[in-house]
Amino acid sequence: MRYKNLFFDLDDTLWAFSDNARDTFEEMYHKYGYDRYFRSFQHFYELYERRNTELWKEYADGKVTKDELNRQRFLYPLEAVGEGNAALAKDFSVSFFAVIPTKSKLMPHAREVLEYLAPKYNLYILSNGFQELQCRKMRSAGIDGYFKKVVLSDDIGVLKPWPEIFHFAMSATGSELRESLMIGDSWDNDIAGAEGVGMHQVYYNVAGRTSFPFTPTFHITDLRELMQIL
Template sequence: MATRGYKTLFFDLDHTLWDFHTNSTAVLKEIFTETELHRKGLDFEEFYTVYNRVNDQKWALYREGKIDKYRLRKERFADTLAHFQITEVHLGDYFENQYVERSPRQTALMPGALEALEYLHERYVLAIITNGFTSVQMIKLKSSGLDKYFREIVTSEMAGANKPEAKIFVTALKNTKTRREEAIMIGDHPEADIAGARNVGMDQVWYNPFGHKSDVMPTYEIQHLLALTTIL
């Protein structure tokens, strides 16, 4: 059991509570089928692998402040399609528009998410800290039924800073009237969530369901969200 006097639990959203992989895959398969990319000789699994690589690269640049929201959205599908020598601008735009519209409305959650939140929300103040875009993340929370558990939502757009920058964590602490020693950050990303929180003096729980390796040393590490009920 944790011995610290925590008051507020900050959660990441994507890959931590909301099952980004399952939800994203389902929507991309729909759009891939609709646009008949198989007729151009594309295989969905290969397309999905390339898209994930490109998207991860774009998000890394976004976190570092090297590209903005507009460029991220404009380029991720265009660059993916260009990898396969498909340069039709309208096709990239269609993928982006449909993906942003449909993806947040998917409802798959990480295993144990609801059970853990049911236990925790009666004992702590719960809040979200996410690098996702505000409008998109709000739809995810409402569509999946997660919104009722959280008293405060802080996005990178609201804070004017991306995790792991200190500003977004400080904004969340201020908004919830929480001292950093009373807070703990729960997330899947060792740099954005864990190192970011540690650098502002907050404890951290690294949610690491796939057993990834990292040089970042968290306060706690778990592989299932229900394990939160044993340490908090």
């Protein structure tokens, strides 16, 4: 057996972050009467997503703190329509973070694949997500029992794709790079990050990406393909 240790990204690799987040945002949008400020939920969500993407990049580069990331991404949509109500944005965010980890949608076939892999490999999570959310999300979806350890960027204050988080994951789990495989949906964070430290990778291409700076070790579009590879 070539690999002993499988490191999974969590959001949009196993736990359906995009669907669960959108569902939660729509609940909060109606709970807080945001239709007073926005043409539609879609209008609000597009504003949020645009700034959120920018802020996560700034957070990865160390330009903003975790608290500032969360403050700005919830306030920005209101500011964009001339309603910069910081207290409202804060209430919205508190409710959002209370509800989202209770969501349980998984990516297609995630549970089936974990059932197959768990008896054969050491399974770990390697995620950029926040400590206070990731384990709760896994419990809500009923997948926490498959994993021997959850390694988060919060643990050391360094995000994928930086080499330090991958080396930390090896140390924290007693793993070696040559016996380990990174599985994730983010080209930059998961695949390029793993490649940068000499770790093999499985690119779960849910976005339909067609151009690649290098060839990943494995390339899949369906999680069930892992059962053929491994």
